[in-house]
Amino acid sequence: MANVEDNLFEKDEDERSDIFDAPHFLSIDYIPNQLIFRENEIDMVKNNIKKVFDGLAPSHMLIHGPPGTGKTHAVKKIKEDFNEYAKNKDVNAGMKHFSCKNKTTYQILTRIARSFDPSYPSRGLGEGEVVEDVAEFVDDEDSHYIFVFDEVDKITEKSGKGDGIGDLIYFTTRLGELIDKGVGEEPLGISVILISNKTGIRDDISEYNKSTFHPTTVYFKDYDVDQLRTIIKRRCREAFKDGVIKDDVIQTLAQKTRDSNSDLRFSFTVLRVAGELVERLNLNCIDESLLEKSFEKVNEQKINEAVKEMNETELMTLWSLMQAKKKVNGEGITSHTFYRTYENLCEKMNIDPKSHRHLTSRVTSRLESQGFITAELKGRGRGKGVNLMYRLAGKKKLKKAIEEAMSMRYDEYAVIRGSERTNLKGPWD
Ligand SMILES: Nc1ncnc2c1ncn2[C@@H]1O[C@H](COP(=O)(O)OP(=O)(O)OP(=O)(O)O)[C@@H](O)[C@H]1O
Ligand SMILES: [Mg+2]
Structure with a gap:
């Protein structure tokens, strides 16, 4: 057997970062346990969907607000807690999250079906049939489901047919009709939560679906510079070793994030890039000039990606x-x-x-x-x-x-x- 010193991974132990404690805290997929400044919004969603546990059907919801304001992460955290609680309490209820970005309504529908039956075909059936099958899955499970449709404004529209969100709402309504509710029985069926960062989404929805779909609205407003600073500081404390980044550099980053119309994802990426740069240059802290360099680099990538899209x-x-x-x-x-x-x-x-x-x-x-x-x-x-x-x-x-x-x-x-x-x-x- 090879000597311990020869093991490729053992050798690396001495070279662990002096900068990062846990870089994954700066990953944009990392879902923080607590979303500060979002307590009220989270409560509004929670108070609606917890009706399921009292035998009532929650209303549909629309969550909207500018990019990076915590909509997706708030709902994902709620989803995890909801599903865990339902399981512990033996309640037949579930919450499922679907991203609509660059998907047609058909693809979204088949994804819902596949979340119940992984072998469900992804093509070949008519939209109406898939809706009926989803209704049957929900019916069979005797459950109430909350479907979250994230980034609904980014549904790929079928050419000439127009409105993806309208279609999705239509199918939701249809599902509601198909799922039988016996009088006096526990709620059975679905509620949906739509999420979007598009300005004016509320008007779009009420325009298309005046009579059938009345979601309760929750608005996630933009963070001000102070709030950004507080959130960024918390993340830095988790991600970096002590002393790697000072408060005034964090303040500069919060201000730059606001001034460039960027969001927290951008700030976290700048911090990750800055941390990697510090390591590469064998320095020991992120100062203003290093921050500036990383900011420019990430900003250039951001512009390229936004223009490409x-x-x-x-x-x-x-x-x-x-x-x-x-x-x-x-x-x-x-x-x-x-x-x-x-x-x-x-x-x-x-x-x-x-x-x-x-x-x-x-x-x-x-x-x-x-x-x-x-x-x-x-x-x-x-x-x-x-x-x-x-x-x-x-x-x-x-x-x-x-x-x-x-x-x-x-x-x-x-x-x-x-x-x-x-x-x-x-x-x-
Ligand atoms: N209050 C908060 N506390 C800690 N982290 C936060 C908070 N709000 C947002 N974030 C972080 O900011 C990033 C963006 O959040 P999220 O993806 O939820 O935004 P969003 O509102 O869904 O944006 P979009 O409209 O672009 O989809 C995530 O990494 C998230 O963890
Ligand atoms: Mg989102």
Whole structure:
């Protein structure tokens, strides 16, 4: 047998990190035992679903609020505790969590079915049949189920059919109808919890389902800088060895997180990158300059990923602003100039342009909230009203990301870029 000193893993024991105590606390999947500042929201959800234990059916719920405000983790923690409690008390009830991101309603339905029967086919049946089968699974188990549908606004829509959330709610209602409730019996059936970070999701839902679906709403509001600092500090205490990061560096990170419209996931990633950098450079603490370096690195990745994930209209909007910017010499871009550029570029790219109103009422506000552009009202002179002036957030990194995403997605883009180089007037004229 090999000597202890020869064991690859034994040898590594001496080289354990001087920086990290437990880096997994900075992983974005780690679910903290306690979500501070979310006690009220968690209580609201808990008080509704605990009705199951009194023989009543909980109402449907909608949980919404900006990204990174703890919606998913709050509900996952509730789910774990709910299922454990139900099991201990021998109550027939269960909570299941499904992510809807990039899935069609059909894929979501079959996933529900497979959570009851792992051998359930993932294709080949009609939507109606899958709904009926799910109803039967619930019926057979004599249980009340709470299905959580997370990121409902990111359901992949069937082309031409429109509304994924509407479909999901329709199937939920249908399930409710299919599951028999005997008079005076224990509640049997399903309640759903929808989760979304989309602004205006409430209106979307009430618009589509005026009469059938009335969820109780819980809003998770953004953390302020102080709250961010407190949460980040707690995580640092768990993840790093004592003295690796000082309070004022944590304060800077909280402020930067807020200023860059980022969330806690971003802060945790910056900390992980900073910790790894400290180790690599054989230093012993994360100071301001190291934080800055890590922040820039993670921010660049974040921009690239966000731009890559954008839909066509968002990307075309950014590209149009980028092109229009060249014309305005450092001034803001008027809404008129922006739209004219956009229309021209769409034509060149063989893309159907969206209406001016759609862009200014929906798309630009979304890009603004992500920190990619700013929009500012400016007077046109006395008595002449105001203009909305747009600016692209002035980072070279953003431009690079837009160009990369455009050339990855569109063959036409290369042609336009080519003519742009030879035609000084630019593609928008
Ligand atoms: N109050 C809190 N205390 C500790 N950690 C928190 C708190 N709120 C959020 N977090 C952490 O922040 C990260 C983001 O939380 P979560 O994934 O739940 O956000 P979300 O609201 O679901 O965001 P999205 O809308 O983008 O899905 C997670 O790593 C989570 O553990
Ligand atoms: Mg989430």
